[in-house]
Amino acid sequence: MSTSSTQRTLSTSSTxxxxxxxxxxRLRNQLLTRKGLRTPADVVSWMGAVQAQEFEAAKWGLGLRxxxxxxxxxxxxxxxxxxxxxxxxMRPTWHFVTPADIRWMLExxxxxxxxxxxxxxxxxGLDAPLLARSARLIERALGEHGALTRAELSEALRxxxxxxxxxxxxxxxxxxxxxxxxxxxxxxxKQFTYALLxxxxxxxxxxxxDEALATLARRYFASHGPATLRDFVWWSGLxxxxxxxxxxxxxxxxxxxxxxxxxxxxxxxxxxAREGVVHLLPxxxxxxxxxxxxxxxxxxxxxxxxxxxxxxxxxxxxxxRGQVAGTWRVSRSPRGVSAKAFPLRRISGTERRALADAARxxxxxxxxxxxxxxxxx
Numbered sequence: 001m002s003t004s005s006t007q008r009t010l011s012t013s014s015t016x017x018x019x020x021x022x023x024x025x026r027l028r029n030q031l032l033t034r035k036g037l038r039t040p041a042d043v044v045s046w047m048g049a050v051q052a053q054e055f056e057a058a059k060w061g062l063g064l065r066x067x068x069x070x071x072x073x074x075x076x077x078x079x080x081x082x083x084x085x086x087x088x089x090m091r092p093t094w095h096f097v098t099p100a101d102i103r104w105m106l107e108x109x110x111x112x113x114x115x116x117x118x119x120x121x122x123x124x125g126l127d128a129p130l131l132a133r134s135a136r137l138i139e140r141a142l143g144e145h146g147a148l149t150r151a152e153l154s155e156a157l158r159x160x161x162x163x164x165x166x167x168x169x170x171x172x173x174x175x176x177x178x179x180x181x182x183x184x185x186x187x188x189x190k191q192f193t194y195a196l197l198x199x200x201x202x203x204x205x206x207x208x209x210d211e212a213l214a215t216l217a218r219r220y221f222a223s224h225g226p227a228t229l230r231d232f233v234w235w236s237g238l239x240x241x242x243x244x245x246x247x248x249x250x251x252x253x254x255x256x257x258x259x260x261x262x263x264x265x266x267x268x269x270x271x272x273a274r275e276g277v278v279h280l281l282p283x284x285x286x287x288x289x290x291x292x293x294x295x296x297x298x299x300x301x302x303x304x305x306x307x308x309x310x311x312x313x314x315x316x317x318x319x320x321r322g323q324v325a326g327t328w329r330v331s332r333s334p335r336g337v338s339a340k341a342f343p344l345r346r347i348s349g350t351e352r353r354a355l356a357d358a359a360r361x362x363x364x365x366x367x368x369x370x371x372x373x374x375x376x377x
Contacts, residue, residue: 015257015258018257018258019257019258019295019296022226022257022262022296023296023298023322023323024322025225025226025264026224026225026226026227026287026296026322027287027322029222029223029224029225029264030047030065030223030224030286030287031043031046031047031064031065031223032064032065032279032287035067036064036065036066036067036068036070037065037066037067038066038067039066039078039083040062040066040070040074040075040078040079040083040084040096041078041083041084041098043062043065043066044062044084044096044097044098045098045100045101045219046219046222046223047065047219047223047224047286048101048216048219048220048223049089049090049095049096049097049101049105050062050095050096050286051093051094051095051284051285051286051289051290052086052094052095052096052284053093053094053284054282054283054284055086055192057282057283057284057285057316058096058282058284059072059075059076059079060072060282060362060365061281061282061284061285061286062075062084062096063075063365064279064281064282064361069364070365071364071365071366071367072365072366072367073367076187079184079186079187080186080187081186082099082186082195082200082201083098083099084096084097084098085097085098085099085102085183085184085200085201086183086184086192087102087106087177087182087183087184087197088113088174088177088178089102089105089106089109089110089113089177089178090105090109090113090235090236090237091113091237092113092116092117092174099200099201099202099203099204100201100203100204100205101204101205102180102183102197102201102204103180103197103201103204103205103206104204104205104206104207104211104212104215105212105216106178106180107180107206107207107212108207108209108212108213108216108238109236109237109238110178110179110180112237112238112239113178113237114175114178117171117174117175117178120171121171121175124167124168124171125168126168126171126172130162131172131175133162134157134162134164134172134175134176135172135175135176135179135181137156137157137160137162138153138156138157138172138173138176138181138182138194139176139181139182139196141153141156142182142194142195142196143196146185146195147185147186147188147193147194147195148185148193148194149188149191149192149193149194150169150170150173150192150194153169153173153194154169157169157172173194176194180197181196181197182194182195182196182197183195183197183200183201184200185200210245210249213238213242213245213246213249213250214246214249214250216236216238216246217232217243217246217247217249217250217252217265218250218252218265218266220232220235220236220290221247221250221252221263221264221265221266222264222265222266223286224286224290224291225252225262225263225264225265226255226257226262226263226264226296227262227263227264227290227291227293228260228261228262228263228291228292228293229243229244229247229261229263230292230293231290231291231292231293232246232247232263233292234290234291234292235290235291235292247263250265251265252264252265253265257296258295260293260295262296277320277321277351277354278318278319278320278351278354278355278357278358279318279319279320279358280316280317280318280328280339280341280355280358280359280361280362281316281317281318281319282316283315283316283317285317287319288317288324298317298319298322298323298324315327316328316329316330318341318342318343318355320347320351320354324344325343325344325345325347325351326341326342326343326344326345326347327341327342327344328340328341328342329342336368336369336370336371337366337368337369337370337371338370338371338372338373339359339362339370339371339372339373340372340373340374340375341355341359341372341373341374341375342374342375342376343374352374355374356372359372360372
Protein backbone atom coordinates (compact mmCIF):
# COMPACT_ATOMS: atom_id res chain seq x y z
CA MET A 1 0.00 0.00 0.00
CA SER A 2 1.34 3.43 -0.92
CA THR A 3 2.03 6.11 1.67
CA SER A 4 -0.90 8.18 0.43
CA SER A 5 -3.22 5.15 0.58
CA THR A 6 -2.05 4.40 4.11
CA GLN A 7 -2.70 8.00 5.13
CA ARG A 8 -6.20 7.86 3.64
CA THR A 9 -6.91 4.60 5.47
CA LEU A 10 -5.70 6.05 8.77
CA SER A 11 -7.73 9.19 8.17
CA THR A 12 -10.87 7.17 7.39
CA SER A 13 -10.30 4.97 10.44
CA SER A 14 -9.82 8.04 12.64
CA THR A 15 -12.99 9.65 11.29
CA UNK A 16 -15.00 6.47 11.87
CA UNK A 17 -13.69 6.22 15.41
CA UNK A 18 -14.53 9.87 16.11
CA UNK A 19 -18.03 9.43 14.66
CA UNK A 20 -18.55 6.29 16.75
CA UNK A 21 -17.58 8.23 19.88
CA UNK A 22 -19.91 11.06 18.89
CA UNK A 23 -22.86 8.68 18.50
CA UNK A 24 -22.00 6.98 21.79
CA UNK A 25 -21.98 10.37 23.51
CA ARG A 26 -25.36 11.23 21.99
CA LEU A 27 -26.89 7.98 23.17
CA ARG A 28 -25.63 8.64 26.68
CA ASN A 29 -26.68 12.29 26.76
CA GLN A 30 -30.11 11.37 25.40
CA LEU A 31 -30.53 9.04 28.41
CA LEU A 32 -30.72 5.94 26.22
CA THR A 33 -27.55 4.24 27.50
CA ARG A 34 -27.28 5.69 30.99
CA LYS A 35 -29.36 5.28 34.11
CA GLY A 36 -32.75 6.92 33.62
CA LEU A 37 -34.15 9.83 35.57
CA ARG A 38 -36.75 9.62 38.31
CA THR A 39 -39.78 11.46 36.94
CA PRO A 40 -41.19 12.46 33.53
CA ALA A 41 -40.67 16.12 34.46
CA ASP A 42 -37.00 15.37 35.18
CA VAL A 43 -36.62 13.97 31.68
CA VAL A 44 -38.38 16.90 30.02
CA SER A 45 -36.33 19.41 32.00
CA TRP A 46 -33.08 17.63 31.08
CA MET A 47 -34.01 17.50 27.38
CA GLY A 48 -35.23 21.13 27.37
CA ALA A 49 -38.35 20.15 25.45
CA VAL A 50 -39.57 16.91 23.86
CA GLN A 51 -41.47 16.79 20.57
CA ALA A 52 -44.92 15.42 21.35
CA GLN A 53 -47.50 15.69 18.60
CA GLU A 54 -48.03 11.90 18.68
CA PHE A 55 -49.06 11.76 22.32
CA GLU A 56 -49.02 8.01 23.02
CA ALA A 57 -45.67 7.61 21.27
CA ALA A 58 -44.24 10.65 23.06
CA LYS A 59 -45.14 9.13 26.43
CA TRP A 60 -43.06 6.07 25.52
CA GLY A 61 -40.25 8.45 24.51
CA LEU A 62 -40.25 9.69 28.09
CA GLY A 63 -40.63 6.19 29.50
CA LEU A 64 -37.50 5.02 27.67
CA ARG A 65 -35.54 7.63 29.57
CA UNK A 66 -36.95 6.91 33.03
CA UNK A 67 -35.66 4.51 35.62
CA UNK A 68 -36.73 0.90 35.42
CA UNK A 69 -40.30 0.44 36.58
CA UNK A 70 -41.71 3.57 34.98
CA UNK A 71 -45.13 3.09 33.44
CA UNK A 72 -47.42 4.71 30.92
CA UNK A 73 -49.83 5.38 33.78
CA UNK A 74 -47.14 7.33 35.66
CA UNK A 75 -46.43 9.54 32.64
CA UNK A 76 -50.15 10.05 32.04
CA UNK A 77 -50.71 10.95 35.70
CA UNK A 78 -47.93 13.53 35.68
CA UNK A 79 -49.35 15.02 32.49
CA UNK A 80 -52.90 15.17 33.87
CA UNK A 81 -51.69 16.74 37.11
CA UNK A 82 -49.67 19.36 35.24
CA UNK A 83 -46.14 18.31 36.15
CA UNK A 84 -45.54 17.97 32.41
CA UNK A 85 -47.28 20.33 29.98
CA UNK A 86 -47.86 20.13 26.25
CA UNK A 87 -47.94 23.21 24.06
CA UNK A 88 -46.72 24.67 20.78
CA UNK A 89 -43.24 26.10 21.30
CA MET A 90 -39.95 26.51 19.37
CA ARG A 91 -41.44 25.17 16.11
CA PRO A 92 -45.03 24.86 14.84
CA THR A 93 -45.57 21.56 16.63
CA TRP A 94 -46.40 20.32 20.11
CA HIS A 95 -43.68 19.77 22.68
CA PHE A 96 -43.63 18.58 26.26
CA VAL A 97 -42.21 21.28 28.55
CA THR A 98 -42.17 21.74 32.31
CA PRO A 99 -44.28 24.33 34.15
CA ALA A 100 -41.09 26.07 35.31
CA ASP A 101 -39.81 26.48 31.75
CA ILE A 102 -42.92 27.15 29.71
CA ARG A 103 -43.09 30.93 30.04
CA TRP A 104 -39.48 31.89 29.33
CA MET A 105 -39.34 29.39 26.49
CA LEU A 106 -42.46 30.86 24.90
CA GLU A 107 -41.17 34.40 25.33
CA UNK A 108 -37.97 33.42 23.54
CA UNK A 109 -39.32 31.34 20.66
CA UNK A 110 -43.03 32.08 20.14
CA UNK A 111 -42.60 35.35 18.17
CA UNK A 112 -40.81 33.52 15.37
CA UNK A 113 -43.37 30.70 15.37
CA UNK A 114 -46.10 33.33 15.06
CA UNK A 115 -44.32 34.79 12.03
CA UNK A 116 -44.07 31.33 10.47
CA UNK A 117 -47.79 30.80 11.08
CA UNK A 118 -48.82 34.18 9.64
CA UNK A 119 -49.12 32.77 6.12
CA UNK A 120 -51.42 29.98 7.31
CA UNK A 121 -53.44 32.53 9.27
CA UNK A 122 -54.07 34.59 6.15
CA UNK A 123 -54.78 31.54 4.00
CA UNK A 124 -57.68 30.43 6.22
CA GLY A 125 -59.20 33.90 6.42
CA LEU A 126 -58.14 34.89 9.92
CA ASP A 127 -56.57 38.19 10.97
CA ALA A 128 -54.86 39.69 14.01
CA PRO A 129 -57.98 41.34 15.56
CA LEU A 130 -59.96 38.10 15.30
CA LEU A 131 -57.12 36.07 16.80
CA ALA A 132 -56.74 38.48 19.71
CA ARG A 133 -60.49 38.61 20.39
CA SER A 134 -60.78 34.83 20.22
CA ALA A 135 -57.90 34.42 22.67
CA ARG A 136 -59.60 36.78 25.14
CA LEU A 137 -62.86 34.83 24.86
CA ILE A 138 -61.03 31.52 25.35
CA GLU A 139 -59.27 32.95 28.40
CA ARG A 140 -62.61 34.03 29.85
CA ALA A 141 -64.28 30.67 29.16
CA LEU A 142 -61.47 28.74 30.82
CA GLY A 143 -61.51 31.10 33.77
CA GLU A 144 -65.22 30.49 34.25
CA HIS A 145 -65.40 26.75 33.56
CA GLY A 146 -61.93 25.29 34.02
CA ALA A 147 -60.33 22.98 31.47
CA LEU A 148 -62.28 22.61 28.23
CA THR A 149 -61.96 20.51 25.10
CA ARG A 150 -61.42 22.14 21.71
CA ALA A 151 -65.07 21.42 20.83
CA GLU A 152 -66.19 23.19 24.03
CA LEU A 153 -63.99 26.17 23.18
CA SER A 154 -65.61 26.26 19.75
CA GLU A 155 -69.02 26.41 21.40
CA ALA A 156 -67.88 29.22 23.73
CA LEU A 157 -66.68 31.21 20.71
CA ARG A 158 -69.92 30.52 18.84
CA UNK A 159 -71.89 32.08 21.69
CA UNK A 160 -69.93 35.28 20.97
CA UNK A 161 -70.70 35.06 17.26
CA UNK A 162 -67.32 33.61 16.24
CA UNK A 163 -67.79 30.40 14.24
CA UNK A 164 -64.57 28.40 14.18
CA UNK A 165 -64.04 24.71 13.49
CA UNK A 166 -61.38 22.50 11.96
CA UNK A 167 -58.08 24.07 10.96
CA UNK A 168 -59.28 27.60 11.76
CA UNK A 169 -60.05 26.61 15.34
CA UNK A 170 -56.73 24.75 15.58
CA UNK A 171 -54.85 27.87 14.50
CA UNK A 172 -56.72 30.02 17.02
CA UNK A 173 -55.94 27.65 19.90
CA UNK A 174 -52.32 27.50 18.76
CA UNK A 175 -52.24 31.30 18.76
CA UNK A 176 -53.55 31.29 22.34
CA UNK A 177 -50.80 28.82 23.30
CA UNK A 178 -48.09 30.95 21.73
CA UNK A 179 -49.46 34.03 23.51
CA UNK A 180 -49.06 32.16 26.83
CA UNK A 181 -52.80 32.23 27.47
CA UNK A 182 -53.41 28.48 27.43
CA UNK A 183 -51.57 25.18 27.57
CA UNK A 184 -52.58 21.56 28.05
CA UNK A 185 -55.09 20.60 30.69
CA UNK A 186 -55.79 17.07 31.97
CA UNK A 187 -57.10 14.53 29.50
CA UNK A 188 -60.79 13.78 29.79
CA UNK A 189 -61.00 10.17 28.73
CA LYS A 190 -59.39 10.21 25.30
CA GLN A 191 -60.02 13.90 24.75
CA PHE A 192 -57.40 16.59 25.30
CA THR A 193 -58.31 19.77 27.11
CA TYR A 194 -56.93 23.28 27.33
CA ALA A 195 -56.36 25.14 30.59
CA LEU A 196 -55.10 28.56 31.58
CA LEU A 197 -51.33 28.67 31.56
CA UNK A 198 -51.35 30.96 34.58
CA UNK A 199 -53.15 28.26 36.57
CA UNK A 200 -51.12 25.30 35.29
CA UNK A 201 -47.77 27.07 35.69
CA UNK A 202 -48.16 29.65 38.49
CA UNK A 203 -44.45 29.50 39.31
CA UNK A 204 -43.14 29.72 35.77
CA UNK A 205 -39.71 31.32 35.56
CA UNK A 206 -39.08 34.57 33.66
CA UNK A 207 -35.63 35.10 32.17
CA UNK A 208 -33.88 37.91 30.34
CA UNK A 209 -33.30 37.20 26.66
CA ASP A 210 -29.62 36.37 27.15
CA GLU A 211 -30.41 34.13 30.12
CA ALA A 212 -33.05 32.34 28.05
CA LEU A 213 -30.67 31.89 25.12
CA ALA A 214 -27.95 30.47 27.36
CA THR A 215 -30.37 28.18 29.21
CA LEU A 216 -31.84 26.77 26.00
CA ALA A 217 -28.36 26.17 24.56
CA ARG A 218 -27.14 24.46 27.74
CA ARG A 219 -30.19 22.20 27.84
CA TYR A 220 -29.89 21.25 24.19
CA PHE A 221 -26.18 20.58 24.00
CA ALA A 222 -26.09 18.77 27.36
CA SER A 223 -28.93 16.44 26.36
CA HIS A 224 -28.58 16.24 22.57
CA GLY A 225 -24.91 16.97 22.02
CA PRO A 226 -22.54 16.68 20.38
CA ALA A 227 -24.50 18.68 17.81
CA THR A 228 -23.86 21.37 15.23
CA LEU A 229 -25.01 24.97 15.04
CA ARG A 230 -27.44 24.00 12.27
CA ASP A 231 -28.83 21.26 14.50
CA PHE A 232 -29.48 23.77 17.28
CA VAL A 233 -31.06 26.28 14.89
CA TRP A 234 -33.40 23.58 13.58
CA TRP A 235 -34.37 22.24 17.00
CA SER A 236 -34.82 25.60 18.75
CA GLY A 237 -36.38 27.61 15.95
CA LEU A 238 -33.94 30.45 16.69
CA UNK A 239 -32.35 32.64 14.07
CA UNK A 240 -28.75 31.64 13.36
CA UNK A 241 -27.35 34.83 14.91
CA UNK A 242 -29.27 34.16 18.14
CA UNK A 243 -28.14 30.53 18.15
CA UNK A 244 -24.50 31.60 17.76
CA UNK A 245 -24.88 33.99 20.68
CA UNK A 246 -26.55 31.30 22.76
CA UNK A 247 -23.63 28.92 22.17
CA UNK A 248 -21.18 31.64 23.13
CA UNK A 249 -22.99 32.60 26.33
CA UNK A 250 -23.41 28.94 27.29
CA UNK A 251 -19.64 28.40 27.04
CA UNK A 252 -20.14 25.35 24.85
CA UNK A 253 -17.01 23.52 23.79
CA UNK A 254 -16.36 22.43 20.22
CA UNK A 255 -14.74 19.47 18.49
CA UNK A 256 -14.18 18.86 14.81
CA UNK A 257 -15.27 15.57 13.26
CA UNK A 258 -14.80 15.00 9.53
CA UNK A 259 -14.61 18.75 8.90
CA UNK A 260 -17.77 19.51 10.89
CA UNK A 261 -17.88 21.41 14.17
CA UNK A 262 -19.88 19.78 16.96
CA UNK A 263 -20.72 21.47 20.26
CA UNK A 264 -21.47 20.15 23.71
CA UNK A 265 -21.58 21.36 27.31
CA UNK A 266 -21.07 19.75 30.68
CA UNK A 267 -18.77 17.02 31.88
CA UNK A 268 -17.82 14.01 29.79
CA UNK A 269 -17.70 11.85 32.92
CA UNK A 270 -19.34 8.53 32.23
CA UNK A 271 -22.64 7.93 33.98
CA UNK A 272 -23.81 4.48 35.01
CA ALA A 273 -24.62 2.55 31.84
CA ARG A 274 -27.78 0.68 31.01
CA GLU A 275 -27.74 -2.76 29.52
CA GLY A 276 -28.93 -3.36 25.99
CA VAL A 277 -27.84 -2.25 22.56
CA VAL A 278 -31.29 -2.22 20.96
CA HIS A 279 -33.90 0.51 21.39
CA LEU A 280 -37.47 0.64 20.13
CA LEU A 281 -37.79 4.38 19.58
CA PRO A 282 -41.14 6.04 18.97
CA UNK A 283 -41.99 8.18 15.98
CA UNK A 284 -40.52 11.71 16.26
CA UNK A 285 -38.14 10.64 19.01
CA UNK A 286 -35.60 13.31 19.93
CA UNK A 287 -32.75 10.97 18.97
CA UNK A 288 -34.00 11.08 15.38
CA UNK A 289 -35.68 14.46 14.84
CA UNK A 290 -33.51 16.90 16.79
CA UNK A 291 -30.76 17.25 14.17
CA UNK A 292 -30.46 18.93 10.78
CA UNK A 293 -26.90 17.94 9.78
CA UNK A 294 -27.27 14.34 8.70
CA UNK A 295 -23.71 12.98 8.89
CA UNK A 296 -24.08 11.75 12.47
CA UNK A 297 -27.80 11.07 12.37
CA UNK A 298 -28.62 7.35 12.59
CA UNK A 299 -29.23 5.90 9.15
CA UNK A 300 -29.13 2.76 7.06
CA UNK A 301 -27.45 2.36 3.68
CA UNK A 302 -29.25 4.16 0.85
CA UNK A 303 -29.51 0.96 -1.17
CA UNK A 304 -31.56 -0.62 1.61
CA UNK A 305 -33.81 2.37 2.27
CA UNK A 306 -34.62 2.81 -1.41
CA UNK A 307 -35.52 -0.87 -1.65
CA UNK A 308 -38.14 -0.51 1.09
CA UNK A 309 -39.51 2.86 0.08
CA UNK A 310 -37.19 5.01 2.19
CA UNK A 311 -36.87 5.61 5.89
CA UNK A 312 -37.43 8.97 7.49
CA UNK A 313 -38.32 10.17 10.95
CA UNK A 314 -42.00 9.39 10.44
CA UNK A 315 -41.94 5.81 11.65
CA UNK A 316 -41.14 4.03 14.88
CA UNK A 317 -37.47 3.05 14.63
CA UNK A 318 -35.41 0.07 15.71
CA UNK A 319 -32.02 1.44 16.73
CA UNK A 320 -29.11 -0.96 17.21
CA ARG A 321 -25.86 0.43 18.58
CA GLY A 322 -26.99 3.90 17.72
CA GLN A 323 -27.96 3.19 14.09
CA VAL A 324 -31.41 2.72 12.59
CA ALA A 325 -31.75 -0.95 11.70
CA GLY A 326 -35.46 -1.20 11.02
CA THR A 327 -38.95 -0.06 11.89
CA TRP A 328 -41.67 -1.34 14.16
CA ARG A 329 -45.41 -0.96 14.36
CA VAL A 330 -47.93 -1.11 17.16
CA SER A 331 -51.57 -2.08 16.82
CA ARG A 332 -54.24 -2.01 19.50
CA SER A 333 -57.51 -3.90 19.57
CA PRO A 334 -60.01 -5.10 22.17
CA ARG A 335 -57.86 -8.25 22.36
CA GLY A 336 -54.74 -6.35 23.39
CA VAL A 337 -51.56 -4.84 22.00
CA SER A 338 -49.31 -6.29 19.36
CA ALA A 339 -45.96 -5.03 18.10
CA LYS A 340 -44.13 -6.16 15.00
CA ALA A 341 -40.53 -5.39 14.09
CA PHE A 342 -39.31 -5.06 10.50
CA PRO A 343 -35.50 -5.18 10.32
CA LEU A 344 -33.93 -3.42 7.36
CA ARG A 345 -30.88 -5.65 7.51
CA ARG A 346 -29.99 -9.11 8.70
CA ILE A 347 -29.80 -9.14 12.49
CA SER A 348 -27.73 -11.53 14.53
CA GLY A 349 -29.04 -13.91 17.15
CA THR A 350 -27.67 -11.67 19.89
CA GLU A 351 -29.41 -8.66 18.36
CA ARG A 352 -32.66 -10.60 18.02
CA ARG A 353 -32.56 -11.47 21.72
CA ALA A 354 -31.83 -7.83 22.58
CA LEU A 355 -34.76 -6.80 20.38
CA ALA A 356 -37.02 -9.15 22.37
CA ASP A 357 -35.70 -7.60 25.60
CA ALA A 358 -36.57 -4.13 24.27
CA ALA A 359 -40.08 -5.34 23.48
CA ARG A 360 -40.43 -6.63 27.04
CA UNK A 361 -39.41 -3.18 28.32
CA UNK A 362 -42.22 -1.70 26.24
CA UNK A 363 -44.61 -4.28 27.67
CA UNK A 364 -43.58 -3.41 31.23
CA UNK A 365 -44.13 0.28 30.47
CA UNK A 366 -47.64 -0.31 29.13
CA UNK A 367 -48.49 -2.81 31.90
CA UNK A 368 -50.46 -4.89 29.41
CA UNK A 369 -49.41 -8.02 27.51
CA UNK A 370 -47.76 -7.22 24.17
CA UNK A 371 -47.65 -9.83 21.45
CA UNK A 372 -44.29 -9.27 19.76
CA UNK A 373 -43.10 -10.67 16.45
CA UNK A 374 -40.34 -10.06 13.92
CA UNK A 375 -41.69 -9.73 10.40
CA UNK A 376 -40.25 -9.52 6.91
CA UNK A 377 -40.96 -7.03 4.15
